[in-house]
Amino acid sequence: MLRHTSPIHGVAHAQQFDPLEWEDSGDTDPAVPRQVLVVDDSRMQRRLLSANLRKWGYEVLEAESGADGLALCEKHDVSLILSDWVMPGMSGPDFCRAFRRLGQDGYGYFILLTSKGGSGEIAEGLNSGADDFLTKPVNSGELRARLRAGERVLQMQAALIDKNEIVNAALTRIETLYDALNHDLSEARHLQQSLVRETDIELPEGRIALNLTPSGHVGGDLVGQFRVNDHQIGLFSLDVSGHGVTSALMTARLAGYLSGLTPSQNMALHRLGNGEFTARDPAETVSDLNKLLLRELETEHYFTIALSIVDLKSGRMQTVQAGHPHPVLQRGDNPPVLLGDGGMPVGLIPDAPYMSFETQLKPGDRLVLHSDGITEAEAPSGEMLDDDGFGAILTAARDQDGQETLCQMLSTLRSYTGATEFSDDVSALIFDYHGPVR
Template sequence: MTIRRTLIGLTGFLGLALLATVAVQISSAVEAYRRASTLVESNTARRALSEAAAVLAAERSQVYLTLQEALPPEAVVPDLPRETDQALAAAMDRLRELSPYLGDELRVFFDMPRRIRELRENAVSAQKGDQATRARVAEQWFEGMIAAIDTVEALQRDLLAEGQAADPVWTAMIEMETLSSTLLDYIYRNQARLPTLLNVGRRDPNLLDPAQRNAANTELTLRQLRDRLIADDPAVRRHLSELANSYFSSYRPVEITILQAVARDQRPARQPEDWLLEASRVLPWVERLQYDLSQRSAGRLQANLTEAAWSAARWLTLLLCGGAAVAGSIYVIQRRVLFPIEALEHAMLGLAEGKFDTPLPPATRNDEIGAMADALRVFKANAIRRKRLQDERTILHEKLEEAYGQVKADLEAAAAVQAALLPEPGQVNGVGYYGYFKPAHFIAGDTYNVFGLSDGRVIFFLIDVAGHGAPAALVSVASHYSLVQALIARKPLEGLARAVETLNDDWPENMPYFTMVLGEVDPILGKGRMVQAGHPSPLLISRAGMITALGDGGLPIGALSQVPFEEVLFDFNPGDRLFVYSDGLTEAENDSDEAFSEERLHDLILQQLHQNTPDMLAEIERTVRSWCAPRDLDDDLTMLILDAKPAKTGATHT
């Protein structure tokens, strides 16, 4: 193979490789832009749905109060039905562009204007009837509008599920916005219910029970909203703080006073106008918070879209420059390397054959070493060629280092977001909880959560996705969200096992399986129950120093569908502790490939019984790291301890 063919072939190969790499990046950037554009459209539709839900709730309250004769005539807003129709029409226009991503809820939504018109016609007809007729139609109206708002919220959840894996931070903000919409709906419900109770003047379970549930759900939703706050926007924090202050200092006390008086069949001192005034004070704060969250989420999506467009433009520019560079490189090699070498070859062959009249390339010196200078020119050309190739490899190496740095920065950002989603150590409903979370790499396939219910129970879970790293972390976020949705969707009398079975049956077959412990404790009753799905058995540490392993394993979530799960019952009295951990603890290996083992863990816990819970966690972590030294942990390590605090003197369970 001649030097010409070698150089042209090598340059062409490197050029094509570079252009192919850039082309792949352009394709990825274009796909990212398409996904970002779809998310922007989806978010716009979701915002239109939020506005529709708000005006539906407002019209629901106004018509209900009018039928129940609890709303003064001067408080009626005549344009509210028109605003509702306009909001629904705007949402429909947005949803028509996204219909392939939505299910049966879309058909129900498009039929909503007809159903609302029927409800309005019934309400108008009932205005001419007696009080019993108006009350009956008022309840039909209220339940029909609740169903309409539920349809809107279902569509919002579908739109959120479509884009939740694209941007975890955006997903967290949208979850906050969804909670604020739910909060607004609950407040609107009791805005209508309580004046009716005040007008009735007696204890009516059909009106009182829904009002009490709405009040409890309102407080729970507001607390969840505060617990999930991750936005760094001062306006969001300020409006959430003002909302909480208005709710707990004014709205909530009045609501409790009215509900307690009605529950005791007493006539409250408050009038319907007083309650409507209190509700009108807190509603604007919820709407301001919704607006701030909506603006922030839309801004983040728009920034992602702009960044995707700039990325595609940058890679396209690099492709054009790369093509020009390849053509230029071939031209330069022809003119600066190959032609001089061929001239030198011709001259050297002529001289070797004794053709002393062979013309020589121009030399820098015209003396007796001219021929040596011509020969050195050949070596110099080769050196230049080697240097050029080395420079190209250096540039490629620098690009690889830059790409690695970007990947590392992205993983560190993802790790920060993942850590922010975990609950801080604290206490809820008389149960302290303390966690330790250490990914094997930047991000982990483990996750956990602890939260309290309004009836005094405390829900906890710990998830361990098979594998670790970015794929497992994404699955952990999905499993975390799916488990919470399964808990929310379960009926009041259904146990934990049913929620786990629903999660297992709905888990996609193409997704990795994961192990899990889901449980709840009632510190008032001193009881607990849990469901184990292929996870290491939690350890119940009694106040007397006994350690009991709970459960016998079970199947992981996603391993087999249509399998039953069983609940394990246990006592959970003051002073008891429940230790839940991932298998990264007992399977941690030392230099001799020996696992730490459950026996060593039990012995270590027995030695630390006198320590408080945070110190016990710290000692377990220190001992495991010492066991593995000098090696690093090969798997994610997650620990969670629930601590049943002694009941305070005089405390009651409400």
Template sequence: MKAAKRTAPATVIAPAPLRRTVLLVVPDPAEQAELAAILLHDGYEIIEALTGADALELCLARAPDIVLADRALPDMSGLSLCAAFRRTERQSHGYFVLISSDGSDAEMQAGLREGVDDILTKPVAPMALRARLAAGERLLRIEEELNASNAQLRSAMERLSQTQAAMERDLREARKLQQGLVRERVGRFGMAEVSLLLRPSGHIGGDLVGFFPITDQRIGLFALDVSGHGVTAALLTAQLSVHLSGSPDQNVALRGAQSGADAVTPGGLAHFFNTMMLEEMNTDSYFTMIYGDLNHRTGKLRMVQAGHPHPVLQRADGSIQRLGKGGMPVGVLERPVFDEFTVRMKPGDRLLITSDGITEASAPNGRLLGDDGIEAIMRTNAFLGGVAFLESMAWSVSEYCRGERLDDMSALLLEMRADGP
């Protein structure tokens, strides 16, 4: 094995800064010296070998950028050397040029099969050598730039993965906090029993359901659905939950009751939120709402519908009717029209309020569950009540859309018990 470095002749112009390492494998000393002089002049660092075995050892030890190898070596062919070179573990491709006295197409095809990048025909002309080296330089430079770009991409992807993992942890915690907004899932008030369901489609969502006592005879019931998904919807939902919490000093609907007057009417509450959205919040979001004021002793229920899906009333005899005319969403127009109505609940009746994540659940064929689907679920599950009914409904919706649920799912079930006080 020979790994000596040649020095440029005195008459040769000083070389440019070294760019690449070239392994020169030529058994003819005169030819090797001629090629080495050209390489040194062009600024390459040269290592030399006379046999294929020595060349392979240098490839492992020095990992040359370019290999110039003669077709006929003492111990193996240049093609065999190229094949062995390609099998070595390298961080880069390595440019292999075969020096051959045969420039035929057959020789070129044989070289390509073994991994040769280019062929120089003997006798080697300096211009031809420089042209092959220039081609190799371009290929190696492109490879280096690609590797650098890939390294930057891998680094960026790793940072992105770490950021996403942190976001996932934060969103999981945010979901726990959002689920905590619904403090009680079941409430019993005289003959009335209220049950709640809240299932975000992702980590966090924009749905909210709840209830709170107004007086010893009345309770407030609400269902909200903020437009959009994610953090923005969740933050607005959290703020609205404060305005509808059970705390009298924060609950907007109870402000009138604090001063001795009556609580805010359902329609008045919708208009309050509409003004708040337009004047106090710098956001493009809006929300739909159902709010009801129930006297659980008399069964009188005053309600407002603001763009939310129709409440569905199932009487004790099994008959079903949809309530309300729709109304406008909250936070869209300065002078909205909300739908206000009153219904009388009797023992054995129940009222179901759902978000559009249920009514607009889509089957694989694109068909929506719709109001007809909700009515079918209510009839099918007539023997169930409370949380058991809501869980069965949630399962039916998931089955209907084959688990591909794209929107939050929430519901409020109001039941008038015949066994109440």
């Protein structure tokens, strides 16, 4: 009678070893056979183990030493290994370490057969990479249970591999789609930038500088100008709510309604009987845009706008401010002056009232239309630049031309926010009025 302890379960029991107990009742495993490697320097032990393994539906390979076992592992896809602990030349734990170093694609479930039961020996076996232990002499039922446990581990590992392959394939497809989307967005950015065809426009009566810097690939800001007739121009700055593609599409749609390329479609213009154009009251234009947005475009977006019609001969400027940041007037060395009284955004309230106001420009005056991406820019501390901070930037750059001022403004904003990319779209238009041509 031999008393022994199973290292995994820690249960002591008495067992009489009887080779006849290996005569199995014929309860075969329906699972797909796996290859099992039996490594033992005892030929009798190998024969006993192999006979029952074959009855259970396994394909069996035998080796009498760890070195021979490694050679078989290099040639065959071995998923289950039964190895004696004490063998000449290479012990079971040493064989396990060497097997793990082979780096096979699939996992191998390793069971050590041992008469050792101390905690030190168990720790050594686990550290060598073994998954399970069986005490000798081996009980048929316990071996069968341990093999089934190993099968479950291998099945879970195979399922994980399959799922990982599915995930990796999905990630590859997502990566491909992302690359395509990124390319499309880059093209969209170029198209949106093309809405501002010229950024430095020289007129006999003045000079216009424009800048459009989206926070992402595309944005909802737009600045622009259009010719009304030989003595009038239109200037505008608008900002569609939100960010990204939908805002950019709305911006492109609005650009068509204020285009200088197709004056017949420009809602700010009125065609005269002789075929020439004159400017409408900016408030009427914005009121019609409000009706159009609520009636036809069916979108949750709204926008803000500052639209000015400038008579280049007289310097008379008519402006509507619809929820947009205040236009800024700089005159000589005086502090910048904010124009307008706010107004309602476009596309929120039916029949919202819009009122135009007049400003008399003088030679040397500078008009600035801009988006809230400038005044609402935040420092790392959370403090916004506000109108005063923007006014300070404009004052510091008063002696520079419009393009230089815009470059200085972007540089100052990046320093103020501490970021190279802005969290909101940034756009601005600067009109330096020189006066009528004499």
